[in-house]
Amino acid sequence: MKSLIYILALLIGSLTFAQNENLFEQGNTLYNNKKYAEAIDKYQAILDTGMHSSELYFNLGNAHYKLNHIAPSIYYYEKALLLNPKDKDIQNNMAYAKNMTIDAIDEVPEVGISKIVNSITNIMTYNGWAVMSVLLFVLFVLLFLTYYFAEYTVRKRMAFTASFFAIGSGLITLMLAFRSYSLDKKTNPAIVFAQESQVKSEPNLSSQELFILHEGTKVNILDTVNNWKRIKLADGKTGWISSEDIKKI
Template identity: 60%
Template sequence: MKNILYILLFFFGSLSAQNEKIFDQANTLYNEGKYAEALDRYEVVLNSDKHSAELYFNIANAHYKLNHIAPSVYYYEKALALKPKDKDILNNLAFANNMRIDAIANLPEVGLARFIKKATKSLSFDNWAKLTVALVVLFVLFYLLYYFTFGTGKKRFYFVTSTLSIIFACVALIFTFYNYSLAKKNNPAIVFSQESQVKSEPNVRSDGTFVLHEGTKVQVLDSVNNWNKIKLSDGKTGWIPESDIKMLNIF
């Protein structure tokens, strides 16, 4: 059994070292201005199921240098999903988006809905869940202190604190499920077709409603056969051939 474990460790260690070597070769080719050759080497690493923000970022940079609009936006978005606050990724994604033909405005969110969504996205689903558990633990702790304490002042303090803890725990739990709901509904994709006719219904005979071009980001709402129902950031919806887009959530 130990021999098998050692063999597996050696195999994965060798694979990792090989990927690092190929990644360095790709970076060297990129710095020499050989962007197509660099992409070939990056693809080798990617095909070995290695996923990292750095790899996606470098692939996007190479595509950007080659004026490949859709792939550059796609891989910057992939990198951003792994490092949401990285300034270099955000800046380069903005440059890539400027190459797109479609200029689509964002549908403004106002009032309470905007505040709740912003508050929900301030933490990840896992962190909201951890916060909920921590607040429940605090509630139990302060309630026990309240129950076994006899001093009036301390008893009042522990009662108020335990009550606030369970209230905040309930709020955190609501945010946890809402965050999970938003994540489940978030199904983004990038248009890869140079030009795609968006239809009113999922068939080629239906009327075209508008045209999208490569690099545009959409949300996939539904799928029927080889068609996907999409929604734009300005609220427009329609059906697009499945082959014209590439999903971002697939790693």
């Protein structure tokens, strides 16, 4: 019975994959024929099945950009970058889309040691740093055993020095893994979808208006109270915005 269920699951998965491939090709054809709204429907149908990829999000961003949909184009480019952060085409198209936004927000530059540490941390994900730290600790154990059982003084010194380097590197990569995890938890980006949205000093309509944001602006969600989100901008400004006005990436 379990084998039959497994086979049926494989068949359904294969059919879904084939159907999505067909929808993707149809969407590309419609896009090339400048039928951007119809192309979006095809791409969205793929997302509705639970499948996603950087290529799919990239094409959705392109289609929305052609229709001058500022917020959706930036939103899907951001999602594409999450899956493929080094893709130059996504980065370039994102820059074009951001040129359509109204809000000019200057990012606060990182300086000093913090900039160096964050640059190193962002080389890999926290999973990557964690795997590397485990490998280095395993290497340390092997080198220490080599040192312990070595008969010759030269081999002992080499094994000891290498094991010391391995344990030191392992501790550093472990700290980078924890830092990367911490930074990832603090990052909760969203895009403003409302054409114009008031940012308040408190999570209620009667509170003071701090500033106004427009569609396509990227924010970072810090907290949630009822249907309000506390956000932070790249320039350090914070405030409360209606949950309906933003869409989490």
